[in-house]
Amino acid sequence: MFGREDQRSPVSMKEPLSDQDRKHLDARVLDTEKRTGTQIVLSVIQRCDSYSELPWKAFAMGASTGGLIQLLLYWRFYECYPDQPVLVMVAGMLACGALPALLTMMIPRFAKCFLSGFRAEAEVHQYAKSLFLDRELFSTRNRTGILLLVSLFERKVVILPDKGVYEHLKEEDIRSMIAVMTPFLKRNHISQAFDAGLDYLSGKLTKASQEAFNDELTNEIIEEKGI
Numbered sequence: 001m002f003g004r005e006d007q008r009s010p011v012s013m014k015e016p017l018s019d020q021d022r023k024h025l026d027a028r029v030l031d032t033e034k035r036t037g038t039q040i041v042l043s044v045i046q047r048c049d050s051y052s053e054l055p056w057k058a059f060a061m062g063a064s065t066g067g068l069i070q071l072l073l074y075w076r077f078y079e080c081y082p083d084q085p086v087l088v089m090v091a092g093m094l095a096c097g098a099l100p101a102l103l104t105m106m107i108p109r110f111a112k113c114f115l116s117g118f119r120a121e122a123e124v125h126q127y128a129k130s131l132f133l134d135r136e137l138f139s140t141r142n143r144t145g146i147l148l149l150v151s152l153f154e155r156k157v158v159i160l161p162d163k164g165v166y167e168h169l170k171e172e173d174i175r176s177m178i179a180v181m182t183p184f185l186k187r188n189h190i191s192q193a194f195d196a197g198l199d200y201l202s203g204k205l206t207k208a209s210q211e212a213f214n215d216e217l218t219n220e221i222i223e224e225k226g227i
Helices: 017-035 054-076 088-106 108-112 116-136 171-184 191-205
Strands: 037-045 145-151 156-161 222-226
Touching: 017 037, 017 191, 037 116, 037 171, 037 191, 054 108, 088 108, 108 145, 116 145, 116 156, 116 222, 145 171, 145 191, 156 171, 171 191
Parallel strands: 037 145, 037 222
Antiparallel strands: 145 156
């Protein structure tokens, strides 16, 4: 079915951001950093885990449903078909299971029907933390890095502030920021989702220090296919 891979590769499918979106967001990030005294990194991930259990969940649902339907039909039409071969019934159950399992690998929206919100939330957070460490977003002088990550398959937003920002950006602020971004993400408006998040940061944080702004982290948007 699916195999889990640790290797991350650039996005190869249809890109969620156009070149115009990237230029616009680069400018927005730089402006927001100057206003807030933070170092902001945006990231778009196609999928944060392989979720190899989804085809099996779909198979189990399809096979059990198919078996139930065949049992009801056999009970209803027993007098007409008293010698219905068991092999035919088993083949029917397997076919009913194989079809939805195949659809989970071909249609992401269908696969997501079998993904629990808790599982998706955990995987996206884990991916975001790994990305934060891999890209060394903690390396700013005043620990003012902030990662804004959106996952397309899971339709989740994760905000990870470094400890220099966390005292000014509380948990309730992070939840509010996610709440303003999520509606745009659900409509697949990625650039607008980031715009909403940057607007929230600009309104919530003010630059405390008067020292000259130094852009320590790249403003290039991290786009990955994920796992």
